[in-house]
Amino acid sequence: MSDSQNLASIPENSEINSSKVGTKVSLFLWRLFSFFLAFSIWELAGRADISIAFPPFSEVAVAFVSMIYSGEFTVAYADSLPPLLTGLCITIIGGVFIGISIGLARSAEWFVMPLLIIFQTAPVSALIPMLTYIYGISDTAKVVAIVILGMPLVALNSYKGIQATNPSLLEMSKSFLASRVDTILFVILPSAQKMIFAGLRLGVSGAFIGIVLAELLITPTGIGDLITYNRFIARYDKMFATIVSILAIAGLTLSLMSIFEDWLFPSEKHK
Amino acid sequence: MKKVGGLSDIILKTEGVGVTYQESIVALKNVSLNVPTAKLTAILGPSGCGKTTLLKVIAGLIEPTKGKVIVGGKEIIGPGPDRALVFQDFALLPWATVLQNVAFGLRARGVPKKEREETSLHYIRQVGLLGFEDKYPHQLSGGMRQRTGLARALTINSDILLMDEPFSAVDEQMRRKLQEDLLKLLKIESKTVIFVTHSIEEAVYLADQVVILSGRPGSIADIVYPEIDRLGEVDLIRRQPGYIELVDEIWSSLKRYVE
Ligand SMILES: Nc1ncnc2c1ncn2[C@@H]1O[C@H](COP(=O)(O)OP(=O)(O)OP(=O)(O)O)[C@@H](O)[C@H]1O
Ligand SMILES: [Mg+2]
Numbered sequence: 001m002s003d004s005q006n007l008a009s010i011p012e013n014s015e016i017n018s019s020k021v022g023t024k025v026s027l028f029l030w031r032l033f034s035f036f037l038a039f040s041i042w043e044l045a046g047r048a049d050i051s052i053a054f055p056p057f058s059e060v061a062v063a064f065v066s067m068i069y070s071g072e073f074t075v076a077y078a079d080s081l082p083p084l085l086t087g088l089c090i091t092i093i094g095g096v097f098i099g100i101s102i103g104l105a106r107s108a109e110w111f112v113m114p115l116l117i118i119f120q121t122a123p124v125s126a127l128i129p130m131l132t133y134i135y136g137i138s139d140t141a142k143v144v145a146i147v148i149l150g151m152p153l154v155a156l157n158s159y160k161g162i163q164a165t166n167p168s169l170l171e172m173s174k175s176f177l178a179s180r181v182d183t184i185l186f187v188i189l190p191s192a193q194k195m196i197f198a199g200l201r202l203g204v205s206g207a208f209i210g211i212v213l214a215e216l217l218i219t220p221t222g223i224g225d226l227i228t229y230n231r232f233i234a235r236y237d238k239m240f241a242t243i244v245s246i247l248a249i250a251g252l253t254l255s256l257m258s259i260f261e262d263w264l265f266p267s268e269k270h271k
Numbered sequence: 272m273k274k275v276g277g278l279s280d281i282i283l284k285t286e287g288v289g290v291t292y293q294e295s296i297v298a299l300k301n302v303s304l305n306v307p308t309a310k311l312t313a314i315l316g317p318s319g320c321g322k323t324t325l326l327k328v329i330a331g332l333i334e335p336t337k338g339k340v341i342v343g344g345k346e347i348i349g350p351g352p353d354r355a356l357v358f359q360d361f362a363l364l365p366w367a368t369v370l371q372n373v374a375f376g377l378r379a380r381g382v383p384k385k386e387r388e389e390t391s392l393h394y395i396r397q398v399g400l401l402g403f404e405d406k407y408p409h410q411l412s413g414g415m416r417q418r419t420g421l422a423r424a425l426t427i428n429s430d431i432l433l434m435d436e437p438f439s440a441v442d443e444q445m446r447r448k449l450q451e452d453l454l455k456l457l458k459i460e461s462k463t464v465i466f467v468t469h470s471i472e473e474a475v476y477l478a479d480q481v482v483i484l485s486g487r488p489g490s491i492a493d494i495v496y497p498e499i500d501r502l503g504e505v506d507l508i509r510r511q512p513g514y515i516e517l518v519d520e521i522w523s524s525l526k527r528y529v530e
Contacts, residue, residue, distance in 0.1 A: 166362075168358065168362045169362055171327075171332050171358075171362065172358060172362035173375075173379070174332060174349075174350055175330050175331070175332055175350045175354075175355075175356045176350075176355075176375055176376040176423075177350055177351075177352065177379055177380065178375075178379035179379070182378070186364070190366045190367075191366075193366075265366070
């Protein structure tokens, strides 16, 4: 248990604040340093002439900026973002809803669990080319690809979080005559919160994989098309810049989610 | 010692309670017990003999495989407002503060926030946790967690208080203080207490009735009624004649279940 550590770090309020700011700053510096290190290695590897398909970091950075100004990103993301956002919303809301519902209603478990486990373990990306037959070349196909890759992870983790509720706390709630709704609100959901958010992070990553795969394999538009096209014309700097852009957006989304989690459950900061 | 003990009204009784876990583990067998109103009943027995199981049956959390529990003349069908349980493993919400934990029962009853916080703070003070109401369980010592669970049970003001080894996680000084506090509390608020303990001394010191369970499957091996005068100073109780003899008597009756 980390109890003793925590006890040790709770002397006076002022000390907490100053030390917290201190750790935040040093954490930020460490992150900056690790980015710097990764980019340096990339730069060196790129200059080592391994392959012309692997440009150094500096060229990619230049391409990145030029693509922002030329509007290439704007055009591509205008195609990719709407289905991505739709897919993310369905993944998040649907996944959490399905996971929690199954977790709470034991009777539904036998019906839905096998499906979810199959979705989680099977190489689902192999299904994506098949979506063409069903939905053709459309935004719907992209949304479906996102949901297939993201939602099972969200639902499964939400379900597991609900199931992992400490039985002793459930007994406690029952013995104090809490209603089912109160038990769900004050015991089950807070206890599942960590798992649900872990699932959301996995699901959001899955959703990003989904949109890129869909645009690479089914619907050559948007960001996937930008990658394919630049590879085709051997503009590898632009190809990598595009990949970096989608990674950056994914990273940003994940950061926003953890800010949202802290805002929603501020007490967790004390831990 | 008088056997029937002339104890007053019976508020709660169990009739032939038996509990079998998973169709093969017999935890309790034919436990019939009378619990007198406004008295302390201690349940004593070796580890794993079914003390917690018995307390949870009485609390209405475990449905007995056989027999029934009767409170105020009616058979119970689950937990009720007449009984409050202090859990052996504390059962505190890790994400909630002491105040929120203590107020849980009142919140579940729909008591408005201001009122439930006032009541909770009152009991937080009584168990000696004032100043810690905004701490989280992981910031507390074992004994403080236990007292949080005790305060939570006290807030709902039920007639019967069920306590599962309530003083096991505290040091000797704190244990004595809490024992004395409990006796004082019971002088003010008339409550029926059933508590589980490992300690023979604690049982004799606190209880009007000591129920001795045999080893697994737990059944009643003996019941003794320590007739100790608790009206005077609490300090004097341990020095009364008969105290040590009774402890010895119970030990000799328990010894054969402890290998
Ligand atoms: N949920 C359960 N499923 C199966 N067996 C159980 C369960 N709960 C308790 N038991 C068994 O029933 C017996 C009685 O358990 P119980 O917790 O009531 O004992 P106890 O007297 O409170 O022990 P201790 O003094 O260590 O707290 C034990 O042998 C235990 O292994
Ligand atoms: Mg026990």
